[in-house]
Amino acid sequence: MTDAILVLNGGSSSLKFAVFEGCDELPPLLRGNVASLGQHPRLRVEAAAGWLEIDRSLGGGPIDIGEAFAAVASVLADRDLLNRIGRVGHRIVHGGRDFTEATRLDARAIEALRLLEPLAPIHQRINLEIVALAADLLPQAIQVGCFDTAFHSARPELAKIYGLPRAMTEAGLVSYGFHGLSYSHIVSKLRDRYGAGAGGRAIVAHLGSGASLCAMNAGISVATTMGFSTLDGLVMSTRCGALDPGIVLHLLQDKKLSTDELGVLLYEQSGLLGVSGISGDMQTLIGSGDPAAAQAVDLFIYRVGREIGSLAAALGGLDTLVFTAGIGENAPSIRERIGAAARWLAVSIDHDRNLKARK
Structure with missing residues (x-):
């Protein structure tokens, strides 16, 4: 039964995660994070559904996003959630001009998002690495991207353009906004x-x-x-x-x-x-x-x-x-x-x- 939704939010120094039951109210089944990846990383998981809270060190660090994801995967496995997850929602920092709403992350979408890595060189690579890791761990699940830039796409045009030649503006050298x-x-x-x-x-x-x-x-x-x-x-x-x-x-x-x-x-x-x-x-x-x-x-x-x-x-x-x-x-x-x-x-x-x- 694949009725649960996993949400992953990878940043420059942390990986946050949550699992929700896939019904109208979306009740949370699990919530936690791997924090301080660059130094003294810690895994924290809130107490839920009879499981005790987790707050433990992952070593002196640093660890990379792959190691952080492995810690999350271990938590999901311990709680028998892996086979229940049918959808994975990912925070993607940069959606450019084309991705202005939640989008299924198929091969074509991933290829387009990789082209945006130079515009968010730290975050975009991490976000897409997490997508690949989640797809390998959960082959049954649909991967969906939600974009930090999308919220700002409706701003007035004057709030987006710079004092650059028009051809550069039309080529995408504009303000996108994040968070x-x-x-x-x-x-x-x-x-x-x-x-x-x-x-x-x-x-x-x-x-x-x-x-x-x-x-x-x-x-x-x-x-x-x-x-x-x-x-x-x-x-x-x-x-x-x-x-x-x-x-x-x-x-x-x-x-x-x-x-x-x-x-x-x-x-x-x-x-x-x-x-x-x-x-x-x-x-x-x-x-x-x-x-x-x-x-x-x-x-x-x-x-x-x-x-x-x-x-x-x-x-x-x-x-x-x-x-x-x-x-x-x-x-x-x-x-x-x-x-x-x-x-x-x-x-x-x-x-x-x-x-x-x-x-």
């Missing part, structure tokens, strides 16, 4: 609370290892801080965020960095890690007494506050501010400081409730 599955989930929660208006003019702050903001009106994406790639916008854990293109030219022409060296610098050695010289982990930086750590946190707050102002301008005001993802859900001091930076927009953070609002 769309997270934003879509938040919209559903806003509609549950506020009805069809979804909180009116809302800015959602997806603050994690990768970070972005999205301005939405009645649940529809209007503008977002990530653009052509996942490098754009906010300062992130190890990614630089928005950068003067002249710096890239300088690094290539004058500093003679290769394109590979430049990619490593911008994706893996910059952001909070680069500024602090200590860590890309926000909790580590908050707990550090090093002035460089404090400066990295200050820069993160400054850039979020500045981008909130930009997105509020695109919306013509602000009714609702939402925090989500690892930092947004688990760092009260960051929420409070961002709220203070947006006080001019009448944002008010309840100090006591904020301290209690941990994931």
Whole structure:
């Protein structure tokens, strides 16, 4: 009986998974994650259906996504779920212009998505590797892709194009936006609370290892801080965020960095890690007494506050501010400081409730 649905969400530092019973209400059967793949990886599985909670180390690390998937597969096998899974839903970071809704991942779709790897070089490869691993483990299951870029596809054309020659725009050098599955989930929660208006003019702050903001009106994406790639916008854990293109030219022409060296610098050695010289982990930086750590946190707050102002301008005001993802859900001091930076927009953070609002 293949009545269960497996959902896999592979990121740059984690693999989240859940299994749902395939009926109208989609009750969860299993939920967990493999976190911190780069250092001290851990497997965590919530207690469910008579099974005990799991929280155990997977070694000193690092481990790759294949090893993380093997840990997930072992959990599924232990709970006799492998033969029950008939469909697998995958988070795919980049859908380009063509993939704007959930799509069955047949050979043709996979080939098209591989062509987008240069636009999301870290995530797209990981996402498609997980698809291949799941297809091998579960040959009976239908593989379905859901795309982070799809949520932003309805933005106004002016929010998508750059000041580049038209031929380049028509060739796909446009802003796509990312974290769309997270934003879509938040919209559903806003509609549950506020009805069809979804909180009116809302800015959602997806603050994690990768970070972005999205301005939405009645649940529809209007503008977002990530653009052509996942490098754009906010300062992130190890990614630089928005950068003067002249710096890239300088690094290539004058500093003679290769394109590979430049990619490593911008994706893996910059952001909070680069500024602090200590860590890309926000909790580590908050707990550090090093002035460089404090400066990295200050820069993160400054850039979020500045981008909130930009997105509020695109919306013509602000009714609702939402925090989500690892930092947004688990760092009260960051929420409070961002709220203070947006006080001019009448944002008010309840100090006591904020301290209690941990994931």
